[in-house]
Structure formats: C-alpha cells, structure tokens
Amino acid sequence: MSAAENEPLPEFDLRLTQENLEELYEQAPCGYCSCLPDGTLVKLNQTLLNWVGYSREELVARRCVQELLTIGGRLHYETHCAPLLLLQDQVREISYQLRHRDGTTVPVLVNATLVRDANQQPLVIRFTLFDITDRRKYEQELLRAKAEAEERREQLSIKNDQLTRINAELDNFVYTASHDLKQPASNMVGLFEELKRTVTFHDPEAACMVTMFEDALRQILSTIESMTEVIQQQRQPEQLVPEAVELQPFTEDILRTLQAQVNPSAVFTLDFAVVPTLRISRTSLHSLLYNLLSNALKYAQPGRRPHVWVSTTRERSGPVLLVRDNGRGIDLQRHGQEVFQLFRRFHPEVAGSGMGLYLVKRLVNQAGGRVEIDSTVGEGTTFRMYFLE
Template sequence: MSTAEEQFPPLDLRLTEENPEDLYEYAPCGYCSCLPDGTLVKINQTLLGWLGYAREELVARRCFQDLLTIGGRLHYEIHCVPLLMLQGQVRELSYQLRLQSGGTLPVLMNATMLYDAHAQPLVVRITLFDITERRLYEQELLRAKAEAEDQREQLGRANEQLTSKNEQLIRINAELDNFVYTASHDLKQPASNMLGLFEELKRTATFNDPEAAGMVNMFDNSLRQMLSTIEELTEVVQLQRQLEQVPVEAIELLPFTEEIIRGLEQPLYEPSADFILDFAAVPTLRLSRPGLHSVLYNLLSNAVKYAHPSRRPRVEVRTTLVEGTPVLSVRDNGRGIDLQRHGQELFQLFRRFHPEVVGSGMGLYLVNRLVNQAGGYLEVDSVVGEGTTFRIYFPS
C-alpha cells in the first residue's frame, strides 16, 4: 500500500447507497419538469416546500408560467420559450415565484429542452435556485451605492463651497494687502515729516513747564513707534509679494544661520547670547532665501530681545526628522509666554506679551504667515520664566 493511500481511512460503502429519488426530492434547489406548453409533469419536494402547495395541486393541473408573477410570465413566454426552442437551453434568468401565502420568492432559473427521437420538443427540465440572500445583498449594495453617490454629491457641493470661500478669502487677503501697502506707503511720508518737524521744534523751541520735558519725550517715542509700525507693515506686504516671485533653493543652514547671528550682534542686545547650532539631521532646506531669512531673523532676535534679565541668553537652533518631515526648532531660556492666556492670539498682528520690552508685535505674525505660505506649520511650547521653543514643520 502506498503512503498516499495510508493517509485516508477506508471508504464507508454506506455513503454510496443514496437513494436517487431522495437526491431529487430533497436537493438544495428546486426541480421541475414541464411540457413544451408549460404544463407541470414533475416537481420536487424542495420546490413544493418553497411554494407552499401540495403535489396534486400542481402536477398536470398548473403550468410553470402560472407560478411566476405577471411580469415574469410575460418574460418567460416572450423571451425564454423562444430561446429554448432556438438553442435548447437558457441560463441564469431571474424570476419571482408566486407563493401560496401571497408572497414572492426570488429565484435564478436554468432550463434545458429535451427532444424525442424525431427531434420534436418533449419536456423542459427546470432548475431553480433561491437567491433571497443574494437579492438582499444586491439591494444592500445598491443602497450603499446610492448613499455613497449622495455623499459624493454632498462632498462635491461642500468642495465647491470651500473653493468659493477660498477664492473669496484669497481675494480679500489680496485686497487687504493692497490696502495695507497703500495706506502704509501714504502714511509713511506724513509721519516722517511730523518726526522731522518735531525734531526741529525740540531744537528751536523753549519749554518753561517743568513737565514739558516728559511730555516731549513721550510724544517723540510715540511718533517713532508709529513710523516704525508703518515701515514694518510695508515690509510685511513687500516681503509677501517678493516671495511669490522668488524660487526655492537648497539652503545650507549652518552658514546661513551664522550670517543671521552676526547681524544680531548689536549693542542693543546685552548681555551677548550663546548660540548652539546643530543641523546634522537636516543640513539643508529647500525654501526661498528671503522667507527663511525673515523667519530665522525674527525668531532669533526675539530669543535675545526677550531674554530673562537674571541670566545669560542661550539659544539652541536644531533640525530633526519627525516621520520623514524636516523640523527646524528654536529654543531659548528667556522670559517665556503664558500660552494658556495668550495662546489663541500668539500669531495675531500687533499682539505683544511683554510690554516692558520695546517691540511692534509683528514678528510672530510675519513668521507664522511665511511658514504657512511655504506649506508648513508651527508648534510652540513655553513656560513663563523658563523659556520658549518654536518648532517649524516644513513640507518634506
């Protein structure tokens, strides 16, 4: 005996003793036979059970087409019977059986025509499969498809609305930029004239009031602050327009950042700061040079400007890769920002969180705008009295 034969148990011969009549009567599908005109001559118990009829109620008394709905009967007589006569068989035609209870049962029909010795049609053998679950599944698919199409239409309408809103916002932003640029440009000359006239007034006029000196100083500071704000507004719009025309390039961060730091070494910043630079993870970034310069300059100058008065400023500038995304971080040990109180307005225009330090409140607004324009986004961690960390996620 071979190894393959040893793997299987001996065949139980009782399994071969099935009654052919039982196989026909209780098959998992419906069987029936009818004459060419449709008169039923044989029907199995499975089909009788589906229909709810006794055998004597159907055999030799009813036609097969009587078991179908009106639409199904028309289709059977007009379409199915001619096909049977022409090609001798039909496959997978869908019908609804009419049950004695008044309900219907969806079935899939296969039929074969048998002929006598003279090639005349003798009998039609029909096999029927219950497709109730299949029909329910198809209906569920159709329902899901309809819902998906409805959701797609809703999404399409929402996208159209978002596109319209986006175009509207772009237009409004462009109009605001034009307004800011025009207004700041038109105000700059009068403000400069006022400052010049006031300088001449201080040089030539005599004030006898003992409080005049303080008032003159306050007025002078206000004029200079106004002129500085106007110039910075003009710079914001000009830089925005320049970046739209400047191509991106691969920028080596170490020499680029060192050059910015050298520009910060002014007597204004005391004591001088310690800078720690680490760009090993991402040595270069592909960005527009003016945009990156403005972002780094504002973050580094703020790190030094808002240094804690009791310790030497320490600024760490690093790059890392987070799930393939380049991240540039600037961390300081300065005064910190109360994010619970000011987090929502951190990047808004003219917002200042340390009034004791001179500033215009435009630096972080400009940084956020430039980062968004480059396709990135900002994250901020800060603890009051300990320092602040800005992390810029750039598109990879």
Template structure:
C-alpha cells in the same frame, strides 16, 4: 474475504422510488399538455398547502403561478416546450393556498406518444428562497452603495466649491490687506515727516509735552511695523510661484544673523548652529528665510532680561522628514494659557516688548503651506523650543 450481508440488510440498500419521489427536496408534478395537473409529489403539496384531491384534475399548472407567471408560462414556456421538448431554469413565483409566494426555478420536459403528439409534461420546481433573499439583499446593498456614491460625489462637489470660494476669499483678503498696507504706508510716512517738522519748528513750554511727543513717535513706529508685518505676510503668500529646491541651512542662517548683528550684540547672544545631520531643506528660499528670521529675531526680542541669550539651532532626519529645531533660553510662554492663540494673527503675550504679533502667525502659515507643521514646548522663565517638521 468479507461476508455477504443477510437478505434483510440488503433490503435496506434498495431505494424506495415512490418515497424518493414523494419526499424529494424539490417539487415534482405532471400535467397534461393544457396544464391540467394529474400528479404532484408530497414536497410540492407541502409547499403549496393543498391536498392532493384539491389539485389533481381540478387545477392547472398555470393556476399555481402568480398572474405575471401565468402569462409568461402561456406565452413563452409552453411555445418553447412544444418546439424543443424542454425548458430549463425559468424563474417563477409559486402561489400558496394562503396567498403567500415562493420563488422557484422551473424545469419542464414534454413527453410525446408514439405518433409524436404531446402526451404529458413533467415539471420540477427548485426552491430558491435563500438565493432570492441573497439577490434582494445584494440589490439593496448595490442601491445603497450607489446612493452613498452619489452622496459622496455631491459632498465632494460641495467641498470643491467651498474650497474654490475660500481660495477666492483668501485671495481677495490678501489683495485687500496688501492694498490697505500699501495705501496706509504713505499717509503714515507723511505724518512722520510732518511731525518731525513740527518738532523742529515748534517750541513746547509744557513739561509734559516731551513725554507726549515720545508717545506719538512710538505710536507712529508701531503703526509702521504693523503695516510692514501685514505686507510681509501677503508678500510671502505670493511666493507660491518661486521654485522649490534644496536650500542650504548654514549660509542662510549666517546671512540672517549678520542682519541681526546689532541685536545679537545688545543681548550678548550666542548662536550655536548644527546642521550636519540635515544640511538642506526642500522648500523656497523666501519661505525658509522668513521662518528662520522670525524665530531668530524672536529669540533675541524675548530674551530674559539680565541673562545673555543662548540660542541653539540644529537639524536632523526623522522618518523621512527634516526636523529643524530652534531652542532659546528666553522668557518662555505659558502654553496652558496661551497655546491656543500662539499662531493667531496679532496675538502678543509679552506686552512689555515691542512687536506686531505677526511673526509666529507667518511661521505657522508658511509651514502649513509647505505641508509641514510647527511643534512648540516652552517653560516660563526658562525658554522656548520650536520644532519645524519639513516634508521631503
């Protein structure tokens, strides 16, 4: 059996009620029904900064509160206390001797005499400084979040307006380009017809005339190709209503190569097609046709002189996308020099080869509209590889 503790040790377990009252972690005080203070514990006096003699029988509970708290205590707390003998968790600000304040929660209980008349009020104050600070910080965070939300909504509205304006501007520009290309086509055709009649009817004696005639014809053809290129760009832009479906690569590629047969023969070109891994692309037929046509025709147009053109087109599935690769052994490009301009409209990097500078612009635009992208690697004199990443 365990031994009993000696009497001195037992005294250590006895609670000193006065010390407990004075050093409690909360503030205690007792007042008369009119609020006159008759007793305060040491904790409350320490908070307030007063001595006991400065407050007992000299001040009221109301005077310990801020102006707003006094009014609330008189108009709300005391009537409730007289009605139900107890009030709980009322939020006030204690006013210290140095005029600083402390947020507290007040609990009060009314004690009555044997006749039921109010005798004294016992009040307990709980310091809620940390809770008050947390609530203030929470309110600030909430206000800041609301402000950011408003700013984000305003930014989104501005972005939406700008996108709408950009869409209208793009549509207006496309309409202008389409109308301009349409209106210019007829005058250019008229000029070509008149010039053909002039060549047939006129007699040129100057030996330099023949060269000038060829230059003028070349200029007319270049102007017509540019107009055709612009018209094609706008026409492709207007294909948005064409239904999207799985487009088979083999038959479309063979159709394009059939239309390019004269250039294929002239370049002694060999095309290798391998679409087994990913035989279809989910897009519109006009978009896929235009992309393949421009890449195939460019591989023939920019073939290395004196070397038969070799072009390999293949597809594969990569991370849920279809990657279509077109690789040639042509002239290649200096990407360090021209990479930033590769997809700009009317950009040309081999001036010795006839062209309008619209093909790669159109390829990139169609891929962007489809939610895909174009990746390019190239080496001068060795060839160029285009990787078209199509989302599925």
C-alpha cells in the same frame, strides 16, 4: 501503499449516508425548477414554492416561468435570456425579481442550463435561483451612503469655494488697505522728524510724549509691513518653488543681519548634521527663520544673555527643523490656542505686530508640514517644524 492508507477507516453513523435525495432537492437553500423550452413549468422544489407563495398544483403545467417574474423581468427573459439559452445552452447570474402572489417581490440571481435531446433539440431548461435579499439591502445601503457622501462632498466643495472667495476678497482688502496706509504713515514719520528738528518743546513732559509718538508710528509701520508680507506670501504661491537649501550657510546669512540689527551679544548654536539640506522655497525658509530668530532675540529674558539653538533631526515622516531659545517663554496653558493666530501678542511690553508666528505657521503649512511649540515661562521656547520628504 503508505501506512496511512492501510489504516482502517473510522466508523460512521450509517444514518449520515442515508440522505434522501428528494428531500435534498425540496429543502435546498436555493430554488430549483424545470420547464419546457416555451417556459411551461414541469417541476419546482418547495423552497421556490415558498418564495412565490403558490402550491405545486397551481403552477406545474399551468404557469410559465416567465409569469413568476415582474413585468420588466418577463420582458428581459423573453428578449434576452431565452435567446441566449438557445445560443449557448446556459446563462449565469442574471438578476430578476420573483413576484409573490401577494404582490411582494424577492430579488434573486438566476442560473439556467438548456438540456437537449439526442437530436440536439431543446428538451428542458433547469433553473437555479439564489435569494439575494440581504445582498440587495447591503448594495442599497452602499448606494445610499455613496449618495450621501457625494452630497456632503458637493456641499463642502461649495463651502470651500465660498471660503476661498471670501479669503481672496479679504486678502485684496488687507493688501489694498496696507498699501494705501503705508504712504500716509511714511509721510507722518517724515513730518514728525521735521517737527522735532524745527520745534523746541518747553514742557518737561514733551520728551516722553515725543518718544511715545515715535514708538506708535514705528508700530504702525511695522504692522502695515507685516500685513503686506503676509498677503504677498498668500498671493504668490506659484513663486514658492521648493529647492534643496543648505541650512548652514543660509542660516548664517540671516544671523549676520539679525545680530547687527538687534543684539550683537547673542549666542547662536547651529547643528544641521542630521539633515544638512531642506527641500523648501528659499523665500519661505527665509521668512520663517527670520521671524523665529528675530523673535528669539526680541523676547530675550531680561538680565540673561540670549542663546538660540537651531538644529535638525529626522523622524519617520521626514525632516524636522528646530529653533530653541532661552527667552521669556509663553504661558501655553493660557495662550496655547492663540499662539499662531493673527495679531496675538503675549508680551505687550515688547514692540511687535503679532503677525510673525501666524506667518510662520502659514509658511510651514504651505510647504506641506506642520509646526508645534513647547514653552516654559521664564525659561524659553522650542519650535518644531515637521516637513515631508
């Protein structure tokens, strides 16, 4: 025997051991009753009497347990609960509504046990009833919240379908308009070239006007081509199949084209050591890198040699692609909410369509990522594109 078992028991207040069993039955937190096999009530505790609003004398030997239930509960008891008791001697957690004498109801869960005599004949049925009013209110609140959520979801689905249809119609309109305008604009370019070749302008201001007209034509064609590119990206998402793209050779190919077209003196620093490959559609990656890199050269700070850094890093969510330049920068306090919007331009002195950054954001989002920008006027801009693994 252990030392702990040899220790004397602590002294108890003897009143704690003198519980009145009858009082425990009468004032129990649940309802108790007993009835004959036909349902005639023979005993009820005070808790149950309080729930139904009757005195003991009004119920014992005068009413059946079924009469304490609503009509639906009574039918269920007689057709389901009573036969089940005879079959297996017990039932568990059946939900009923107790009917108070004033017409109100109390939701309860009922457990019942059938006691048999020595000859295995049914003798008495003992019921235990638990008040589930608070539980029922909670369930009803859940059901109401669920119904409201489903209604909101249905409304959102309808609105999403409407927006999808409107976007598709707008895309079709923009695609058709850009397609139909491209040929007349190209014809205007050809006609103007022929006009310059065959006509002599004697007005000294004519040369300036010719240059302005050429710039306007180029701007029109650039805008039309950008609109067409945006819509084509939207119309062909099934062609944007992600694959593992090696960033170093892929970026170098883009840079060779850009340096020859825009600024051969620009310096590019590439560092893809942390994340050498990126899983993304090659078409999408080409479009977003081409737009960011061409913008870095186009919006270079006058008097400063363009320098562009392209690199990768990794965060918890996945790889990050960075493009940083030392160009003119953007005043984010004024234009921070507009940077990635369509047709927004922040340096009107430089030709552009205002679609490049909109397309970049759209492509990154389409790949399941997001794009962020940091910029300081006169110092440069950094784009961070976060992708999922």
